[in-house]
Amino acid sequence: MEAGGGLMAYWLFKSEPDVWGWPHQVARGAAGEEWHGVRNYQARNNMRAMVVGDQGFFYHSNIGKEIVGIVEVCRTVQQDSTTDDPRWDCVMLRAVRPLLRAVSLEDCKVQPGLEKMVLINNSRLSVQPVTVDEWQIICGLGGIDP
């Protein structure tokens, strides 16, 4: 699997918008920003599986509880610069585009085809996989082409 060639993978990244929200991410521009601070093995392992070019939803937890934009992995994992603990590393993400309409957690819960979303069934996982079908459904709800 490689950027531009192999299979595209999809993900979802959660952040509390008062700490790090979509506007912060957009302000970083093409340079992107480390998705640091993850201290959970499952979330970290998901990041380890990412390649440059993978796409992700940007979700606002706690405040809003909605998917607001699309990000792209622009650097594969390396040590999380906010800790010396070698267990934790992170990818770099850049904002790609906003959804035309935010897609809320509630929208996802009632939408046929999203019953198995990790967002709904494992709400505490901060970096989670999204299936192609889920990606397409949510892009549709968000008013953009997948």
Added chain:
DNA sequence: GCCAACGTTGGC
């Protein structure tokens, strides 16, 4: 602000 769910830690 509450609390259920879940992940991590550390004593044994």
Added chain:
DNA sequence: GCCAACGTTGGC
């Protein structure tokens, strides 16, 4: 390796 205690997340 088990499991009780503890801390955190995040929806409500």
